[in-house]
Amino acid sequence: MRASTQPDGRKRIAIAAPVLTDLETRYVTECLATNWISSKGKFIGEFERLFADYIGAKYALAVSSGTAALHLSLVACGVRAGHEVILPAFTMIACANAVTYQSARPVLVDSDPEFWQISPNDVGGRISEKTRAIMPVHMYGHPADIDSLKETVKNREGKIFIVEDAAEAHGAMYKGTKVGCLGDVSAFSFYANKIITTGEGGMVVTDDRLIAERVASLRDQGYDYGKRKYLVHTSVGYNYRMTNLQAAVGVAQMARIDEFVGHHRKIAELYTQRLHGIPGLVLPREAEWARSVYWMFTALIDEDEFGMSRDALIEKLGELGIETRAAFLPIHLQLPYSGQFNLERFPVAESLGRRGLNLPSGNNVSSEDVESVCQAIREAREA
Numbered sequence: 001m002r003a004s005t006q007p008d009g010r011k012r013i014a015i016a017a018p019v020l021t022d023l024e025t026r027y028v029t030e031c032l033a034t035n036w037i038s039s040k041g042k043f044i045g046e047f048e049r050l051f052a053d054y055i056g057a058k059y060a061l062a063v064s065s066g067t068a069a070l071h072l073s074l075v076a077c078g079v080r081a082g083h084e085v086i087l088p089a090f091t092m093i094a095c096a097n098a099v100t101y102q103s104a105r106p107v108l109v110d111s112d113p114e115f116w117q118i119s120p121n122d123v124g125g126r127i128s129e130k131t132r133a134i135m136p137v138h139m140y141g142h143p144a145d146i147d148s149l150k151e152t153v154k155n156r157e158g159k160i161f162i163v164e165d166a167a168e169a170h171g172a173m174y175k176g177t178k179v180g181c182l183g184d185v186s187a188f189s190f191y192a193n194k195i196i197t198t199g200e201g202g203m204v205v206t207d208d209r210l211i212a213e214r215v216a217s218l219r220d221q222g223y224d225y226g227k228r229k230y231l232v233h234t235s236v237g238y239n240y241r242m243t244n245l246q247a248a249v250g251v252a253q254m255a256r257i258d259e260f261v262g263h264h265r266k267i268a269e270l271y272t273q274r275l276h277g278i279p280g281l282v283l284p285r286e287a288e289w290a291r292s293v294y295w296m297f298t299a300l301i302d303e304d305e306f307g308m309s310r311d312a313l314i315e316k317l318g319e320l321g322i323e324t325r326a327a328f329l330p331i332h333l334q335l336p337y338s339g340q341f342n343l344e345r346f347p348v349a350e351s352l353g354r355r356g357l358n359l360p361s362g363n364n365v366s367s368e369d370v371e372s373v374c375q376a377i378r379e380a381r382e383a
């Protein structure tokens, strides 16, 4: 349990915590009261329908986590041993892990220094005859530049699938279209700190009927739904099912998803106003073609100019009861992958990982909290 107040009575500000209401309680209680607590039950289908409609896609399939959603998306696109999947070096490790689960090879690309997304210019040189998919990740809620990626793969021999990782970007828009239906298939996460939550959970979203059918079967032990009564399994599948209890929370959260997105954007606007002009502090930008949902409001700290290191600032804010977090350590610097990429450098990804600071950004964070955080940052710097 996280205490909301500290011993001295000052409020503690969590980086991102779920916001739950009576509606979640009512729906979960309904599952318990009616005994529908496994992955069968009415909330699963309802959550999938609501989510597909929200994104504007034909199919949405609920699964046990965002990582499971990524993994199944890759399997459904036929990614297997010997294949390569291109993804940004600056992302969460789950992206590379999903590729590794298939015994395929993650191929890393640096980020663009402006919006911190996979750099389309650097993708072209990484494509080989083994490339089966590209995984753009909408980092921190800002969309990746999908059209440029599509342009890059357009004339390649053989299909290269675009698998969006939209785990941080529910409601984000690229040129007026919601992310999650820009490529062949996409993965969302409903972990407790995401835009909406089911505690743990994920969703695969696609317009492609074949991919949807494969994912439906694969999440459920490779079951052949067409031959249900004979209990036929057509592949080595997984148990990646979401429970009705989780989906009940998801259905309740969907009632507020627009409000949550608006909240994240409002918090970002406040941070931008209050932190603007502080030397050594670089604020996130929104491309003119983008609507970011600012899943995490992330600033970069330039130690020399700011007069304090990123890590020292994290510690200082922590002492004041303000929870912040370092940006992702890039994939090639993570222990399980360092051997694979030991000669490669990704300077932008490394710089983002070294300088990036996630400020409190969740649905729990109030305007007053933002004021406190900004004041604490100014004071830390001047101390």
Ligand SMILES: *Cc1c(COP(=O)(O)O)cnc(C)c1O
Residues within 6 Å of the ligand: 065, 066, 067, 068, 091, 092, 094, 095, 137, 165, 167, 168, 189, 190, 191, 200, 201, 202
């Ligand atoms: C959270 C996240 C995931 C993984 O989601 P889980 O639900 O935690 O498995 C994958 N990719 C990105 C970019 C994420 O932020």
